[in-house]
Amino acid sequence: MWSYFARRVVIGVPTLWAIITVCFFLMRLTPGGPFDGEAPIPAEILVNLRARYHLDDPLWKQYVDYLISLLHGDFGPSFKYRDFTVTTLIAQGFPVSLQNGFAALVLAIVIGVPLGIVAALAQNTRRDYIVSAAAMTGIVIPNFVMGHVLILVFGVWLKDSFVHLPAGGWDDGAFANRILPVFCLALPYIAYLVRITRGSMIEAMRANYVRTARAKGLPFHTVVLRHALKSALVPVVTFLGPATAFLLTGSMVVETIFQIPGIGRYFVQGALNRDYTLVMGVTILSAALVIAMNLAVDLLYGLLDPKVRYER
Amino acid sequence: MSANLASPHGAALDAAATTEGRSLWQDAWRRLMANHAAVTGLVILVLIALVSVVGPYLLPWTYDEIDWRHVEALPPDMATRHYFGTDSLGRDLLARTLFGGRISLMVGILATTVALFIGVTVGAIAGFVGGRTDQYLMRFVDLMYSVPLTFFVIILMVVFGRNFILMFLAIGAVEWLTMARIVRGQTLTLRNKEFIEAARASGGSTTWIIIRHIVPNVLGVVMVYVTLTIPQVILLESFLSFLGLGIQEPMTSWGMLINDGAAELEVSPRTLIIPAAFMTVTLFCFNFLGDGLRDALDPKDR
């Protein structure tokens, strides 16, 4: 188990390095740069700018310098927000995204998993159809449509009522400003969790050992919670690994719609402004998170299925 | 069937398997046809595809034509023959919605085809050849799984500019991973079946066996996955459009129309609701069809 874990950590490092390398050269090798604005910049200023950001160094040197500074936790200066380093921007944005993502994750699990179980246990009844249809709706309606609709309803139509919620903005993380974005962020994950939990729970309830548990005369809730649920959670955990990484690194859509200063929005603006260092910083951060979460998933498998502990 | 009956779950009682002379595909088709949600989904999809392809030729306005009499979002008006009204630039919303559907469906289908091609090739080779080849290919797939792929699509779109061909290539290139895993799994179980051994014993080359025997037999699973990937791609395209990285004006897609409509939400919700409805219904239908196909091809799952 632990050697397996160590092996996975060791594989994670070159993966991250490969991602960094591909990203780096992809961005440096393309025509156009961060200083191609609407108004052309005078040539001598451009030379200065390029010198300041070491863009006049040979490519391999830029690459090596970048890797070295990364090892020191330095993501380099932002090309667009010229007074900030990328590290500062991430340090500002990441906590915001982290908080919202975590809240959405908890919301999604707390609502999605129980609903999925309820639907599975009522398979092919009206209750199942209603829950499943709602889940499907949550999956097919794009996040940005949902966001705009929520703003329209709670921010505009209900402006003068007591359920009025701010239509956007962050206001230093006031509770009212968090409700809509967190909900909007959680919605598709709730929907996916319902579907996955439902499917795996139906499968688990058909298992021979669940029949054995019923034949023992155990009450239904014991059969479900003690015998069926654990194996039903395996696909749920598989899904939650990468999902957690995406939630925590901030949703580009939700943060843009609700004007939240998280790293998702930084990424979008960075991408649109060709702020290479910022884009790379966020990408590396989220890649590292995805790798870490997949590792966490592997560890959780061991808790859910004792077989895994020994076979690896 | 007899085996099923002895199994603990009478649910699996399946007369179909005993009735001789019906092929697997006929059987699956019959089961699919018995699934109302899937059939409805299929019919509506065909209708939407049809109006998206043919519709724009039959309308009085084209998607990029500006009605200079009123350059603003207008409600439906039979007299000016804007049956769904116009957008904020005075362009016919119906024509744009249909044209946008054409682009969205096209991106969905083309990107999925790219994913299908790469995924089936990699999966079938990994599963059939096995050994070190399998190890390396699957290691690579694992590695790709830990890459934040949406980020990559965005970076690609930014770096190479907004290009239609690049868009479906990029999306296809990130969507093939799951396909490869599924196909590999199926191939692994097929590899030891008698008919494959027979083909090998009679001297068929690896390529020949993969094309002739493996690919047709994984088709069912792949079809299910294709129907479920297309809507994902359509969603991803709409997401790119939302970020302003999608199709270029005056061309349009459902995602772009929705995004334009969202900006006008308070003034004329219609400009959001109409394309959003088209897209949502389409995605619903693909999902129903995909679920139906899965049930039809894998009866034990009912």
Next chain:
Amino acid sequence: MNAPVLDIKNLIVRFATNDGEVAAVSDLSLSIGKGECLGIVGESGSGKSQTFLAVMGLLARNGSVSGEAIYGGVNLLTAGERALNELRGNALTMVFQDPMTSLTPHMKVGRQLTEVLIRHRGVDKTTARNEAVAMLKRVQIPEAERRFDMYPHELSGGLRQRVMVAMALLCGPALIIADEPTTALDVTVQAQILDLIRRAKDELDTAVVLITHDLGVVAGLADRVAVMYGGRLVEIGEVHQIFRAPQHPYTQGLLACTPRLDDPATATLVTIPGQPPNLQNLPSGCSYHPRCPYVMDRCRVERPVLTPGVSGGLKACHLDALVQGAA
């Protein structure tokens, strides 16, 4: 026969499938006496397992039942989940076919045993543990203390089936239903498991229903044998009568199919020609008529009812007396 432990009357089991309704068991009546071992024999799909899953209330979701199954004055088929749960695992227990998948993989074996005792006898954990370990020893599991704290996948198939038997015996049941308990096991292990069941029957005076397709298993253990075909009972009688003088051509065919150790090595294996019946589309009249060597015109139109046979027992066949040794 003494007072029955379980009395099944006119049991019908149906399944709703996408291709219409299927009757897995039709109009079946049986009773099992106290301390008796009844063997249930038939091909796969004859309805033998479904009969007893129905009795235990363990049918798949799409199954429905009618008729009666009386235990202790209660009709199990209408008793409801709560009343059933008082009996299941307690007075009525089951041993399933596949020991590899019948134990919960993520729970230690011990807990899967003690939870039965805690549920039905309300004992505390320590008592439950002691009793469970004692039971593991009784079913001859070596190093019972150590095995108690293992997960199912750490045990061999034979040991797991012993655990299943131990689980069935924990509360001193009145009836054990063993559904093909040895099918998935090695031959040597099969005999040991059957021996455990025999000892439980003798020592605890427990009634046993032994469901199997293997007549050899039945011969060694059962007092009476019931033969099922196409969801119906076709013959029932004392074990020696069934083996010596079967009254139904299907039983005769089954016996002829069973290879014997004293057969000459040159003898070819006998099979019953044709396919097991399609439950959705059963043949008219007697379900067995397409495969029956003695088929008469009457068999194709009129379904035979159970009548007393010439050598005792009951048989559902239009023939008055079956020529012995013919098949």
